[in-house]
Amino acid sequence: MKNIKIGNVILQGNLILAPMAGVTDLPFRLLCKEQGADLVYTEMISAKGIYYNNKNTEKLWEIEERERPAALQLFGSEPELMAEMAEKIEGRNFDILDINMGCPVPKVVNNGEGSALMKNPELAGKIVKAVSSRIKKPVTVKFRKGFCGNMVNAVEFAKCMEENGALAVAVHGRTREEYYSGKADWDIIARVKEAVNIPVFASGDIFSAEDAIRCEKETSCDGLMLARGARGNPWLFHQIKTYQETGVLEEKPELKEVIQMILRHAKMQIAFKGEYLGIREMRKHVAWYTAGYKNSASIRRRVNEVENLQQLEKLLRL
DSSP, rough: OEEEEEETTTESEEEEEETTTTTTTTHHHHHHHTTTTEEEEEEEHHHHHHHHHTTTTTHHHHOOOOSSSSEEEOOOOHHHHHHHHHHTTTSOOOOOEEEEEOOHHHHHHTTOOGGGGGOOOOHHHHHHHHHHHOOOOOOOEEEEEBBBBBOOHHHHHHHHHTTTOOEEEEEEEEETTTTOOOOOOOOHHHHHHHHHHEEEEEEEEOSSSHHHHHHHHHOOOEEEEEGGGGGGGGGGHHHHHHHHHOOOOOOOOHHHHHHHHHHEEEHHHHHHHHHHHHHHHHHHHHHHHHHTTTTTTHHHHHHGGGHHHHHHHHTTTT
């Protein structure tokens, strides 16, 4: 597996855990790292949140040495504020600063942030230029195919990001309008790859090792960014890596192994966020982990009543 160079950061492989709000916190990143993720991303962090010393930001940017290399993802729409906040946090324990220009959530988009920036490539370019000129750490950008069906501009947008100092781009093959519906357009990622000279990460519809290899072939991308496919399935990194190196398709883990992982994840979550919040956050993870397993529907039904680790252990004693 070839190394990927992003500025002064060298990735030892091409499997990347995408930033996902409410998912890619420290415990989940560590589990994915153990399974073979070559780069992990934090949840997105608001530049305004840093400026106003929002207390919720602290947990979002806590990065441990053992999960590095790690990318911290920042979002905002004001070039000067983004640059100032990037400079303010540069000393923290991350390797790459990523700028989010793909988030489709209304409260982000209505603020002119996230994927709304795809409607204004000039402003997006100014943000990247301001940030990359103020910090030494490499700056990357994550964006989408376009804002809507009438505005598919990923190729031009990628060129603009490169011209303004981005050292890699990640492209999700859907427009903002599509959210996560329909099928990801890998062809647009292939076109971005042809158009720029920096590493390109492909995102969208990578749910299995076969998907990953097909995506590599169809897009010629440098890196594969796993998002929804990794929820409840940190093993996906190991499965893809095994398939890349040996051509062997690993079986999905047995339910017993899944339960062991859930309990380990829960203990890490509690240690990180306390039992009250940790267990409540585990409810969605349990639903993702157990999806598709025989007799697991009752677990998903009852997990929303679980309030502590003891109750979770009792529920999982099948």
